[in-house]
Amino acid sequence: MAAIELAPHHKQGLSLRNPVMTACGCFGYGVEYGQLVEVARLGAVVTSPVSLRPRRGAVQPRLVETAAGFVLTTGDQNPGVRRVIERYAGAWARLGVPVVAHLAPDEPAAAARTALALASTGAVAGLELDVPASGSPAEASAAVRAALESELPLLVRLPLARAAELAAACAEWGADALVVGAPPPGAARHPSGALVSGSLYGPAVHALALAALLEVRRRVEVPLIGCGGVHTPDDGRAFLDAGAAAIQLDSVLFADPSAAARLAGAGVFQVGTCIS
Numbered sequence: 001m002a003a004i005e006l007a008p009h010h011k012q013g014l015s016l017r018n019p020v021m022t023a024c025g026c027f028g029y030g031v032e033y034g035q036l037v038e039v040a041r042l043g044a045v046v047t048s049p050v051s052l053r054p055r056r057g058a059v060q061p062r063l064v065e066t067a068a069g070f071v072l073t074t075g076d077q078n079p080g081v082r083r084v085i086e087r088y089a090g091a092w093a094r095l096g097v098p099v100v101a102h103l104a105p106d107e108p109a110a111a112a113r114t115a116l117a118l119a120s121t122g123a124v125a126g127l128e129l130d131v132p133a134s135g136s137p138a139e140a141s142a143a144v145r146a147a148l149e150s151e152l153p154l155l156v157r158l159p160l161a162r163a164a165e166l167a168a169a170c171a172e173w174g175a176d177a178l179v180v181g182a183p184p185p186g187a188a189r190h191p192s193g194a195l196v197s198g199s200l201y202g203p204a205v206h207a208l209a210l211a212a213l214l215e216v217r218r219r220v221e222v223p224l225i226g227c228g229g230v231h232t233p234d235d236g237r238a239f240l241d242a243g244a245a246a247i248q249l250d251s252v253l254f255a256d257p258s259a260a261a262r263l264a265g266a267g268v269f270q271v272g273t274c275i276s
Contacts, residue, residue, distance in 0.1 A: 007153035007176035016043035020264035023250035040096035049104035054080035069202015098125035108146035115150035133159035201251035217243035
């Protein structure tokens, strides 16, 4: 398969050897599974969130299993950009695949400092940024501009409920590619009796993400990345046939971290034609 270019208009570009990527928060910082997974077989690794300062994250319980997946909240727990760079930058440079660092939601000035610090390592191939489901267009624009301070290729992950609404604006603001999309909100009762509100993961999300991607594809011409509920080769091919250039794996990696490398190495994904 020819290289997949996720940032065709960027001076640096972001090329993948195959369309299989990990999703934010589902594969650590790309090195924790090194003894279990041949990471070099992937198209790219998207890291867990990185913020300027450390975050302790959400209180327990954080995860509740549901009939079709699970609800998870982390509070963007991470050790802060300085510690992330100290611990992982050297390993990223040796992974053999592009590393895309996911920026945790932050004030624009803090996000810009985080982006610049990550870019200075020379080990990060791109950045990924979430557009909050409840954020205003002005807030979303400010977040994108802050991430672009690094001059790295930028992926913007859209909320599924507003993906079609926000896609064109994010592309105009400078996003090189769009991820469709962030896991939708969900809530479930933990066995302890606590109600956990967070993000919903699982196979059922695939249908929502596929519908959103089809609508986004009609509105923009930037590369798209399908994300949500991919558990089988057919799930991945559905995104590619709908017009995605690549896919991200999320909930399947919690059950089987080796699924990413297995799917990437199977040669089963071929980019198809967009479904009208």
